[in-house]
Amino acid sequence: MAAGLGTRMKSDKAKVLHEIAGRPMIAWAIEAARGAGAGRIVAILGHQLDTVKAALDGRYGAGTIEVALQAEQKGTGHAVASALPALEDEPDDRIVVILSGDAPLLRSERIAELTDACAANPSGLALLSTVPDRPMPYGRLVRDASGTLQRIVEWPDATPEERAIPDTNAGFYAVRLGHLRADLSTLRADNAKGELYLTDLVARAAARGGATAIDAPFEEVSGINDRVDLAAVDAAARRRIHEELMRAGVTFAAPGNTYVDADIPIGRDAWIGPGVVLRGKTAIGERARIDAGCVLTDVAVAPDVHLKPYTVASESVIGPRCEVGPFTHLRPKTQLDEDARVGNFVETKKAHVMAGAKASHLSYLGDVSIGAKANIGAGTITCNYDGFGKHHTTIEAGAFIGSDSQLVAPVTVGRDAYVGSGTTVTKDVPRGALALSRVKQVNVEGWADRYREAQSRRKKDDH
Numbered sequence: 482m483a484a485g486l487g488t489r490m491k492s493d494k495a496k497v498l499h500e501i502a503g504r505p506m507i508a509w510a511i512e513a514a515r516g517a518g519a520g521r522i523v524a525i526l527g528h529q530l531d532t533v534k535a536a537l538d539g540r541y542g543a544g545t546i547e548v549a550l551q552a553e554q555k556g557t558g559h560a561v562a563s564a565l566p567a568l569e570d571e572p573d574d575r576i577v578v579i580l581s582g583d584a585p586l587l588r589s590e591r592i593a594e595l596t597d598a599c600a601a602n603p604s605g606l607a608l609l610s611t612v613p614d615r616p617m618p619y620g621r622l623v624r625d626a627s628g629t630l631q632r633i634v635e636w637p638d639a640t641p642e643e644r645a646i647p648d649t650n651a652g653f654y655a656v657r658l659g660h661l662r663a664d665l666s667t668l669r670a671d672n673a674k675g676e677l678y679l680t681d682l683v684a685r686a687a688a689r690g691g692a693t694a695i696d697a698p699f700e701e702v703s704g705i706n707d708r709v710d711l712a713a714v715d716a717a718a719r720r721r722i723h724e725e726l727m728r729a730g731v732t733f734a735a736p737g738n739t740y741v742d743a744d745i746p747i748g749r750d751a752w753i754g755p756g757v758v759l760r761g762k763t764a765i766g767e768r769a770r771i772d773a774g775c776v777l778t779d780v781a782v783a784p785d786v787h788l789k790p791y792t793v794a795s796e797s798v799i800g801p802r803c804e805v806g807p808f809t810h811l812r813p814k815t816q817l818d819e820d821a822r823v824g825n826f827v828e829t830k831k832a833h834v835m836a837g838a839k840a841s842h843l844s845y846l847g848d849v850s851i852g853a854k855a856n857i858g859a860g861t862i863t864c865n866y867d868g869f870g871k872h873h874t875t876i877e878a879g880a881f882i883g884s885d886s887q888l889v890a891p892v893t894v895g896r897d898a899y900v901g902s903g904t905t906v907t908k909d910v911p912r913g914a915l916a917l918s919r920v921k922q923v924n925v926e927g928w929a930d931r932y933r934e935a936q937s938r939r940k941k942d943d944h
């Protein structure tokens with residue numbers, strides 16, 4: 482169910498598209514369902530259907546997640562009824578799991594437990610209950626003297642005695658499709674909100690012996706209504722991600738101050754420093770050391786890499802044993818082959834730095850390929866842009882680019898060639914040659930002393 486507006490988010494974006502640990506809220510429910518072995522997934526959408534559907538198609542492939550339209554939101558019972566046409570061909574004994582799109586932390590294991598309970602219960606209904614850690618206006622589970630579930634009373638309809646019941650409805654269900662079909666058609670909107678309550682299914686199941694309620698921790702089932710909830714659930718999701726990684730052999734120096742998105746693999750014995758942010762399709766290899774403050778978006782980091790503090794990288798590939806940083810900026814399409822080194826205040830973009838090449842300090846390297854073991858001196862700049870187009874620089878293997886050189890692209894520096902410090906390279910440099918463009922140095926003997934004398938004499942004359 483994800484048709485609701487999410488008014489309290491105060492957002493132009495559909496609530497279920499707000500992200501938790503880098504993954505849209507609705508994708509958490511979908512992935513939990515998949516993890517529990519769901520055969521088909523139908524998203525009940527209403528508000529911003531097109532945008533939400535586009536996001537689902539983009540993430541899972543067009544049409545993979547089916548969509549049922551609930552044009553007007555007349556309650557959770559009405560929402561599920563809107564999805565019945567999509568399930569027309571399914572047999573009556575099929576178990577349908579109903580999840581909320583705004584409760585991302587539900588685990589696959591819990592869904593499996595819920596499904597098993599439904600399968601085992603002749604009433605054909607199981608649901609998750611929870612005891613909130615603070616007062617929540619949730620539906621209350623009403624039981625008879627023998628403990629059999631009689632019904633759920635919604636908060637606005639409940640008496641003070643009913644509101645005092647600790648067990649609340651978490652809003653997740655597993656139900657046999659045959660019962661769902663029969664019972665949904667009997668729902669009436671004769672309640673405080675004038676809605677069709679899905680929760681009335683519980684009273685129908687009471688006539689068949691009573692539904693099963695499975696207690697779940699509040700943190701796992703709590704939903705998101707506003708941005709305060711969003712931040713709290715995000716923190717809980719990240720805690721869960723960090724704990725799973727730590728159990729799998731990753732060291733976090735400061736797990737409470739590290740931000741690792743969902744679905745980011747990190748290899749065994751990797752070390753993640755304080756303040757590190759790992760986003761999107763990033764992956765970290767074994768024994769990599771990602772030091773304080775690094776921010777990586779869609780970066781593949783090979784084993785044994787050392788990213789020194791405050792490396793910022795996106796859409797890049799960092800090969801085995803590379804050393805990068807501190808304060809290095811790797812922009813999209815940077816590829817560092819094994820054992821490359823890129824040091825402080827170096828910016829790269831569309832740069833292929835081959836095995837063992839080094840650019841240790843203060844450079845701009847854009848639209849460039851740098852051959853194996855080449856050395857890029859401090860202050861080297863690839864002049865890749867002429868105001869109209871971008872041009873490529875090729876630096877072949879073993880070349881040595883002296884400090885403070887400019888390489889005006891398109892240009893090639895041949896294998897093992899030298900570029901003298903301070904050279905502006907505008908013509909290709911042949912293999913093994915030395916390129917020099919600076920003017921010859923002249924030394925004027927005694928000039929400095931004469932200059933100082935002349936200056937101090939002038940100062941005295943002024944007084």
Ligand code: UD1
Nearest residue numbers: 482483484485554555556557560582619620650651652678
């Ligand atoms: C629901 C339950 C309540 C439970 C609570 C737990 C009902 C009647 N009540 O209440 O017992 O304690 O969840 O969080 O079910 N939605 C639609 N279409 C609609 C209405 C809702 O798709 O017409 C979706 C919402 O987008 C949301 C979910 O269903 O994802 C739950 O709806 P919401 O309005 O939040 O239900 P509650 O009033 O919180």
Ligand code: CA
Nearest residue numbers: 583704705706
């Ligand atoms: Ca809700």
